[in-house]
Amino acid sequence: MLEKDIENVLISQDDLRDIVMRMAKDITDEYHDKFPILLGLLKGCVPFMADLLKHLDFHLEIAFMNVSSYHGGTASSGEVKIDMDLGTPVKNRHVLITEDIVDSGRTIDSVVDLLKYRGAKSVRVATLMDKPEGRVLDFTPHYVGKTIPKAFVVGYGLDYQEKYRNLPFVGTLKPKIYMSEE
Ligand code: PRP
Numbered sequence: 441m442l443e444k445d446i447e448n449v450l451i452s453q454d455d456l457r458d459i460v461m462r463m464a465k466d467i468t469d470e471y472h473d474k475f476p477i478l479l480g481l482l483k484g485c486v487p488f489m490a491d492l493l494k495h496l497d498f499h500l501e502i503a504f505m506n507v508s509s510y511h512g513g514t515a516s517s518g519e520v521k522i523d524m525d526l527g528t529p530v531k532n533r534h535v536l537i538t539e540d541i542v543d544s545g546r547t548i549d550s551v552v553d554l555l556k557y558r559g560a561k562s563v564r565v566a567t568l569m570d571k572p573e574g575r576v577l578d579f580t581p582h583y584v585g586k587t588i589p590k591a592f593v594v595g596y597g598l599d600y601q602e603k604y605r606n607l608p609f610v611g612t613l614k615p616k617i618y619m620s621e622e
Pocket residue numbers: 481482483484485507508509510511512516539540541542543544545546547548598599
């Protein structure tokens with residue numbers, strides 16, 4: 441039912457599986473003996489983080505923050521808001537943030553700064569997608585699943601007005617979907 445609104449599939453379910461496996465291997469090499477905090481930025485991180493977790497065969501702690509910047513539209517508002525802070529102290533801990541996408545870089549940059557300020561031993565970012573053409577801040581994620589062009593994508597955690605997060609792949613919406621609602 442949701443698929444009919446999709447114009448192009450950008451990352452298929454098979455591609456997602458391969459990407460997650462590759463990232464899990466790289467993350468395991470670095471973190472297997474560090475008992476890191478795997479910090480998910482809600483809500484977009486959920487499918488990616490859940491899939492990634494299953495392939496990380498070492499001790500880790502999970503935590504979440506709810507940070508928003510898009511507020512339901514198709515472009516970043518430029519405003520980063522912490523709706524829910526994480527409950528776990530990060531002082532002297534290795535923190536690996538899991539994100540669905542880094543676009544302007546504003547969200548991730550402000551979260552990384554905050555965690556460093558709170559005394560995290562290290563802060564790195566694993567993002568499923570990186571959209572470097574959208575950057576307004578100089579930020580390079582440490583682990584990237586796929587670099588994508590400047591297009592508005594939905595699925596596998598990413599939404600348009602809170603919809604489409606539950607699509608099992610990433611794709612672009614047919615323009616008529618967002619044009620009819622704006
Ligand atoms: C999206 C995405 C990233 C951020 C990326 O979150 O999950 O956190 O925007 O954009 P940026 O690099 O331009 O800051 P959003 O604020 O839409 O919240 P959500 O995860 O709940 O959808």
